[in-house]
Amino acid sequence: MKLLRITPRLLGGILLSIIASLLNLGLPLLVRHFINLKQFAWSGLSKKVLLLGGLILIGNLLISTLSDYLISSEGDRQVRQLRLRLQKQVLRLPQKYFDQQISGNLTSRIINDVNVLRSFLTETIPATVTGSLTILGTMLITFSLDWKLTLLMLLVFPIDGLVTVPLGKISEVIADQSQSSLAALTGVTSESIKQIKTVKLNNAESDVLAKNTREINQLFSLSLKADRITAMIGPLQSMLSFCLIMAVVLYGAIRVKTGSLSTGTLGAFMMYFFQIIGPINNVALFYSDRKQMLGATRKISEIIGEAAEDQAKGQQVLEQGSSLLKLDQVSFAYQDLPVLEKVNLAARSGEKIALVGATGAGKSTLANVITRLYPLDAGRISLNGQASTDFSLRQWRGFFSVVLQENTVISGSIRDNLTLGLNRKAPDQELWEALAMVRLEEYVKKLPKGLDSLLGESGARLSGGQRQRLQIARACLRDFKFLILDEATSSLDADTEKIIMTALDQLRRTKNCGQITIAHRLATIVNSDRIYFIKNKTVIASGSHDELMEQVPDYRRYVHEQQVREKS
Known part of the structure; x- marks a missing residue:
């Protein structure tokens, strides 16, 4: 899967880099000219050679600057596109995928692994191409100057290979392991910061520190291995290069003394030798960098290759007026464990129904399958007779407004939270009315920036009850x-809950919408038009509170247990 591409802009940058490198090949020849002069004099030729050298240096500076900018900016542009592509894909992945992932790992893939690809595109490829041509050009020039000295200089290639190839293979493995370790560390660090309040309240600092320390030590251990390899490669290459330089100098000095080689040519050879050391190392490191790039590509491609939620269905026309939501023989299993079995349920416009049952009975799962966060294993969900799967996910989820027990307040302002996902521009007056309905208006008015006041990460500056009320206000918009x-309303006191539920009843009648309530608190559900009692993964009875109390012993027992809990 091609994630990054060789574009004309990138090719242009590489071409300019090649030109700059080829210009550099002329400098040793100019130095050779001056060294070979019997007596330095400002002759016309010498002035021209010196001027040419200055022009080469200035031209090299300008061309290299433009080359670096073209390559870097093109790399940044492609990285931006890839990250946007990843973000879009992540947002389209099904809920099941996220249930099996650690968010920090995904973050690492989007940030760190993409950086590996950028480095390969903007550094490794240009350096390898330019380096290869620099080596080739150097060899052609030096062969024309003195083929014997060139053959001696060529020994640098097998000697460098003896060092870089075996150690490079070890580096490849370590680099791949380091990427995975960095992703794991990002995951646990992100989780510990996100859950810092839970950590503190449970005195779990030592447990979290131990977990993070394991990941840090794992990455540290891999980094030390990489450091040892790097520490070995550099000195070994330097030592071998020094030995080869000495050999070239000694052989060249003998040739100069015998008159078969000029001093200027020996000086030029030394410049060429130092000039190709860097390109040789770049070419030698290409395969280890490529291995690291392939590892990052594989991990990113796994995300892109994940099956996204089905977005295929188009917009369906739904008749205006009353709506009937039906679940017929709905079954669902999570990780092969049955959660819902043959559930039948109906909800109508203007009607308030409740789903009740013991913890783990499947109430929240019902809400998840109704909104198509999870696909059904069997059965059918329909709206006014039309199957849920006939609608696009976007249209279907637009039929529902959901308030969850867990905190869904985002970092940003109050306005950002109220208008999250809203497909229209809501005037401030409407936002204030929504806040007034949930008794948050006065609090927000006291804030320095009102609707534009920032709430911190996950609404950290609000209390639990305020966060729930803000979520309800968002849903009602x-x-x-x-x-x-x-x-x-689990975080609200009884009086506030009663006020908000009364307001929601009024909203339901005004909008002619249905309300599905999942709650344990009896006061929240007893006034429902119909209650569905869930036990053993299915609905075993439905009716009003009084009817169920009279006819269903299990429901009576459930109510009694709840009353005991609420009194205790």
């Missing part, structure tokens, strides 16, 4: 047919 409240 949407245009929906059914409002789903999943333990949405």
Whole structure:
């Protein structure tokens, strides 16, 4: 899978880099000219040679600057496109995928692994191409000057290979392991910061530190291995290069003394020798860099290759007026464990229904399958007779406004949170009305920036109850047919909950929408038009609170247990 491409802009930058390198090949020849002069004099030829040398240096500076900019900017542009592509793909992945991932690992793939690809595109490829041509050009020039000295200089290639090839193979393995270790460290660090309040309240600092320390030590151990390899390669190459330089100097000095080689030519050879050391190392490191790039490509391609949520269905026309949501024989298993079995349920516009049952009965899972966060294993969900799968995911989820028990407040302002996902521009007056409905208006008005006040990460500057109320206000601003409240008032006191539920009842009648409430608190559900009692993964009874109390012993027992809990 091609994630980054060789574009005309990148090729242009590489071509300019090649030109700059070829210009450099002329400098040793100019130095040779001056060294070979019997007596330094400002002759016309010498002035021209000196002027040419100055022009080469200035031209090299300008061309190299433009080359570096073209290559770097093109790399940044492609990295931006790849990160956007990854972000779009991540947002389209099904909920099941995220249940099996650590968010920090995904973050590392999008940030760190993409940087590896950028480095290969903007550094390794240009350096390898330019280096190869520099080596070739140097060999052609030196052969024309003295083929014997050139053959001696060629020994640098097998000698350098003896060092870099075996150590490079070890480096490849370490680099791949380091990428995975860095992703794991990013994951645990992100999780520990995100859950810092839970960590502190449970006195779990030592546990979290131990977990993070393991990952840090793992990465440290791999870094030390890489450091040892690097520490060996550099001195070994320097030592071998020095030995070869001495051999070239000694052989060249003998040739100069015998008169078969000029001093200027020997000086030029030395310049060429030092000039190709860098390119030789760049070419030698190409395969280890390529291996690291392939590892990053594989991991990124795994994300891109994941099956996204089905977006294929188009916009369906839904008749105006009352809506009927039905679940017929719905079954669902999570990781091969049955969670729902043959569930039947109906909800109508203007009606308030409740889903109740013991913890783990499948109430929240029902909300998840209704909104198509998870695909059904069997059965059918329909709206006014039309199957849910006939609608695009975007259109189907637009029929529902959901408030979850867990914190879904995002970092940003109050306005950002209220208008999250809103497909229209809501005037400030409407935002204030939503806040007033959940009794947050006065609090927000006291903030220095009002609606534009920042809330911190995940709404850290709000209390738990304020966060829930803000989430309810956000939900009520949407245009929906059914409002789903999943333990949405669990952090509110009884009086505040009563006020908000009364406001939601009024909203339901005004919008002619349905309301599906999932709650344990009896006061939240007893006034529902119909209650679905869930046990053993299915709905075993439905009716009003009074009807269920009279007819269903299991429901009576459940209510009694809840009353005991609420009193204790």
